[in-house]
Amino acid sequence: MKVLIPGPLLSYTAVREVDATGRTLAELLADLDRRYPGLRFRLIDEQGNMRPHMRCFINGQQVLDTTRTLQPDEAIQFVQALSGG
Amino acid sequence: MKVEESLMGRTTRKQLRRPKGSTRPKGAAGLRDSPRVLVLVATRKGAWLFHGDSTRRRWRVDGPHFLGHIVNHLVLDPRDTRTLLAAAKTGHLGPTVFRSTDLGRTWKEAVRPPAFPKAAAGEKGRVVDHTFWLTPCHANEPDAWYAGTSPQGLFRSDDGGSRWEPLPGLNDDAQYRAWMGGEQDGTPDGPKLHSVIVDPRDPAHLYVAMSSGGVHESTNGGRTWAPLVQGLEVVEDLDPANLRFHDPHCVRICPSDPDRLYQQNHCGIYRLDRPAKEWTRIGRKMPKRVGDIGFPLVVHPREANTAWVFPMDGTTVWPRTSPDGAPAVYVTRNAGASWRRLDSGLPERQAWWTVKRQAMSADAADPTGLYFGTTSGELWMSRDEGNRWDCVARNLPEIYAVEAAEVR
Numbered sequence: 012m013k014v015l016i017p018g019p020l021l022s023y024t025a026v027r028e029v030d031a032t033g034r035t036l037a038e039l040l041a042d043l044d045r046r047y048p049g050l051r052f053r054l055i056d057e058q059g060n061m062r063p064h065m066r067c068f069i070n071g072q073q074v075l076d077t078t079r080t081l082q083p084d085e086a087i088q089f090v091q092a093l094s095g096g
Numbered sequence: 097m098k099v100e101e102s103l104m105g106r107t108t109r110k111q112l113r114r115p116k117g118s119t120r121p122k123g124a125a126g127l128r129d130s131p132r133v134l135v136l137v138a139t140r141k142g143a144w145l146f147h148g149d150s151t152r153r154r155w156r157v158d159g160p161h162f163l164g165h166i167v168n169h170l171v172l173d174p175r176d177t178r179t180l181l182a183a184a185k186t187g188h189l190g191p192t193v194f195r196s197t198d199l200g201r202t203w204k205e206a207v208r209p210p211a212f213p214k215a216a217a218g219e220k221g222r223v224v225d226h227t228f229w230l231t232p233c234h235a236n237e238p239d240a241w242y243a244g245t246s247p248q249g250l251f252r253s254d255d256g257g258s259r260w261e262p263l264p265g266l267n268d269d270a271q272y273r274a275w276m277g278g279e280q281d282g283t284p285d286g287p288k289l290h291s292v293i294v295d296p297r298d299p300a301h302l303y304v305a306m307s308s309g310g311v312h313e314s315t316n317g318g319r320t321w322a323p324l325v326q327g328l329e330v331v332e333d334l335d336p337a338n339l340r341f342h343d344p345h346c347v348r349i350c351p352s353d354p355d356r357l358y359q360q361n362h363c364g365i366y367r368l369d370r371p372a373k374e375w376t377r378i379g380r381k382m383p384k385r386v387g388d389i390g391f392p393l394v395v396h397p398r399e400a401n402t403a404w405v406f407p408m409d410g411t412t413v414w415p416r417t418s419p420d421g422a423p424a425v426y427v428t429r430n431a432g433a434s435w436r437r438l439d440s441g442l443p444e445r446q447a448w449w450t451v452k453r454q455a456m457s458a459d460a461a462d463p464t465g466l467y468f469g470t471t472s473g474e475l476w477m478s479r480d481e482g483n484r485w486d487c488v489a490r491n492l493p494e495i496y497a498v499e500a501a502e503v504r
Binding site: 019020048049052053054055056057058059060062063064065091092 | 186187188189190192205206207209211212213214215220221222223224
């Protein structure tokens with residue numbers, strides 16, 4: 012499935028839209044990390060939670076639970092909220 | 097305000113641009129085997145490398161590296177004088193460690209950065225916010241490093257900084273977890289484990305400090321730990337018997353006498369001569385108007401009686417600025433029996449910056465060079481052990497760490 016990557020992580024993927032697979036969001040993140048080593052830990056902490064200011068949207072709906080199951084045609088987007096100075 | 101002359105003249109945009117072509121500074125021609133000083137500057141917005149010539153008068157600037165990243169520490173491996181480790185994160189992305197084996201030409205990210213173990217179901221696990229401190233292990237342990245994190249955690253890598261493992265003897269010990277306190281007990285930007293010190297005579301003999309949580313010693317490579325806080329004061333009305341209230345800011349071991357430790361603490365400057373276990377507050381001899389509060393402390397590479405501090409205003413609401421806006425380094429040449437102000441070349445007034453705990457360092461040259469980076473983004477150095485100061489660079493981001501290292 013297609014995954015949109017936020018700009019600050021382009022040093023890993025080089026492109027905004029990448030392919031990844033997984034039956035759940037957690038599996039998709041693991042697949043992303045296999046393809047782009049190091050990417051997952053910058054999105055997700057060691058307890059499996061989305062880092063502050065990071066958001067995941069599936070079909071336009073915000074998802075925090077990484078056990079959320081995925082369908083092949085779903086649109087997945089990671090977004091970095093802008094804040095701070 | 098007194099205008100200072102920079103060693104490089106005014107720091108220009110051109111000088112701060114990443115250099116192209118030759119990597120050897122002009123001043124080093126014909127001195128290929130002479131050690132040169134490399135000053136590593138970690139900032140809130142990236143890292144810079146300042147390559148000195150053999151006279152330490154000309155500096156070639158290499159940077160920014162990791163522009164936009166919060167770099168808390170950048171350290172050269174003294175065992176090969178080529179490998180650099182950088183502890184980095186951004187305001188939004190998770191923490192990581194970058195490694196270079198060619199003095200910063202190329203970087204590779206850690207495969208497994210410092211991270212706490214995943215908690216059991218139903219329990220709240222800890223999360224590394226950032227790696228704060230990096231220390232190469234003993235000279236006889238090539239490729240081994242220690243890392244201290246925020247919140248307090250101690251990690252070790254045995255593969256040059258790529259894969260990091262937590263040290264459960266400290267991280268998971270119930271008593272130590274209690275002494276680490278909660279999120280409200282640390283420094284304004286998070287509680288930290290810092291000052292990871294390896295005894296140069298014994299790789300298994302370690303010291304660490306925690307803000308907050310006190311100073312601790314291990315004699316078995318970090319499997320078990322014991323507090324080393326006797327004699328240290330805590331903020332008034334708190335109980336010094338509770339290690340949660342201890343806030344060491346910076347601990348250093350003397351290379352020329354590893355039985356001697358110095359400490360800049362939240363509550364004064366101290367010295368400890370092992371095997372004794374009781375710290376002596378040597379900051380009482382500082383001028384009363386200045387006090388003995390600060391963050392960094394630097395020891396002389398060859399003289400154990402000599403140490404430098406950079407006091408800050410720790411009164412009232414803790415402004416954390418230079419006292420009276422007049423920055424100065426203070427030196428003791430007699431292990432703390434007396435102190436002397438060293439401010440020649442520094443602004444005389446209206447300079448309200450200060451120096452963080454990792455942002456002051458000494459080189460190994462003779463006479464020793466001293467370096468510090470300010471919260472206002474200035475890099476200062478002295479080629480004569482602090483008697484005269486010159487500004488090497490201005491207009492950098494807020495400086496978090498300065499390390500002077502020797503390269504050949």
